[in-house]
Each structure stands twice: as C-alpha cells, then as structure tokens.
Amino acid sequence: MSEQRRERADAVRNRRAILHAAETLLAAHGFEHVSLDKVAAAAGVGKGTVFRRFGDRNGLIRALLEERAEALGEAVVSGPAPLGPSAPPGVRLAAFLDALADLAARNVAMLAAHDRACAEDRLNDPTYVRWHRHVTTLIGEARPDLDAEFYGHSLLALFDAALVKRITAGGGAACLSASVCELADAILRSPRRSV
Structure with a gap:
C-alpha cells in the first residue's frame, strides 16, 4: 500500500x-x-x-490549459456568486468572462501554444467545449430568444491569443475584460426576437 x-x-x-x-x-x-x-x-x-x-506536444499543451482552467471550472460549478450558481445568468456571464480575461492575460504564451496545438480541432477541445457550454447556457437562460450557441462562440473567439496579446499590451487584463463584458452586455440587451 x-x-x-x-x-x-x-x-x-x-x-x-x-x-x-x-x-x-x-x-x-x-x-x-x-x-x-x-x-x-x-x-x-x-x-x-x-x-x-x-x-504528444499537443496533449501536453491541452493539459496545461486544463490545469489553468481547473480553478475557474470549480468556481463556476460550486463557488459563490458571482461565478457560482446562485447569481443571475447575466451576472454570472460577466463574472466568467472577467475571470477568463484574467486567465488569458496571465497565460498568453500558453494560450498561443494552445491555439496552435488545437488549430484544426479547436472547437472540440475539452476545455473549449466546457467554456462554450457554460457561456451558451447562461446566454440561453438570460435570453432564450437569442442564438446562444452562436453568441457563445462569438464571445469565446475574443480570447484568441493574438488578440489577447494585442489588447492587453495596451491596457492589461482590465481592458480586455471591460471590452468583452461590454459586448456580452450589448448582446443580452439587444432587442428581443420572437421565439
């Protein structure tokens, strides 16, 4: 033993x-x-x-991102508000995007490597799939009339490593977070569609 x-x-x-x-x-x-x-x-x-x-190297890079995303995943599932399940969906979405901006800004080299390692199958990467499912669920709860899957992909596309590097070079993680959260808020406040 x-x-x-x-x-x-x-x-x-x-x-x-x-x-x-x-x-x-x-x-x-x-x-x-x-x-x-x-x-x-x-x-x-x-x-x-x-x-x-x-x-292989790609598996190693995927594991590195999964490790960095683990704490965020735990906070989403069982943590306190605003990330955890007790907060309203719009508040949770903003908190998640803010946390993701911080994670991306602190790990831009790893994110760039992950983008390269998963270039051909990025949308099926397990971490991306979890993030997309979470964002899509929150958008769907807040606005059932929207195409939550499309907007989920759109918001997550803003975490492309090259874009993160460029935006954070000029204003840090706070600039990235503010811009992404403003876009998410605009999506949630857009005119209602008939379901």
Whole structure:
C-alpha cells in the first residue's frame, strides 16, 4: 500500500514538474521550440514519462490549459456568486468572462501554444467545449430568444491569443475584460426576437 501511495505521489510530482517545465519553456522560447525532449530534460524525467502521460506536444499543451482552467471550472460549478450558481445568468456571464480575461492575460504564451496545438480541432477541445457550454447556457437562460450557441462562440473567439496579446499590451487584463463584458452586455440587451 505505501508503495502505491509513493508511486501516486511520484506521478503527481512528475505531472507538476512536467507542466511547470512546459510553461517555462513556452514563455521563454515559444511553441515552436518546445519539444517533449526539452520538457522532459527540464522536468528531470524521462521522455517516455512525458509521452505516456500526455501523448504528444499537443496533449501536453491541452493539459496545461486544463490545469489553468481547473480553478475557474470549480468556481463556476460550486463557488459563490458571482461565478457560482446562485447569481443571475447575466451576472454570472460577466463574472466568467472577467475571470477568463484574467486567465488569458496571465497565460498568453500558453494560450498561443494552445491555439496552435488545437488549430484544426479547436472547437472540440475539452476545455473549449466546457467554456462554450457554460457561456451558451447562461446566454440561453438570460435570453432564450437569442442564438446562444452562436453568441457563445462569438464571445469565446475574443480570447484568441493574438488578440489577447494585442489588447492587453495596451491596457492589461482590465481592458480586455471591460471590452468583452461590454459586448456580452450589448448582446443580452439587444432587442428581443420572437421565439
């Protein structure tokens, strides 16, 4: 039993070391210069450990985004207002977009790598699917007459890494958040359609 616990602790430690190494290399060198070999060396593990855990570089980048998005996901599901389920949908939408703007601004290199890694199948990435489902649900609850799926994709498209980098360079996460939240508010306040 203690050997199994030690193995699990080792696996957790290795995962953290691998993700930290990948994030550090991304920030320093960009997606093109991050390989499983370099990540393994920087993390102090074998390349096979990285490969078995993440499959390839794209899997590693997806896991990095999932880790960064985990706290936000927990707050949405069971946290207090304004992110949590006790707040009205419009308030929750603004809070979620604000939190997403902060996450994107703090992790722009990782976001850029994720955009590249998932370029061909971005809309099916598990993190994107969860975010889209949440945004779509909130828009649908607030405004059942709107095409919530379309507006969900539209709002999330504003978190493209190149756009995030450009907007935050001029005004930081606050500028990105204010602009995205203003657009979401305009969508929710648009003239009503007949259902």
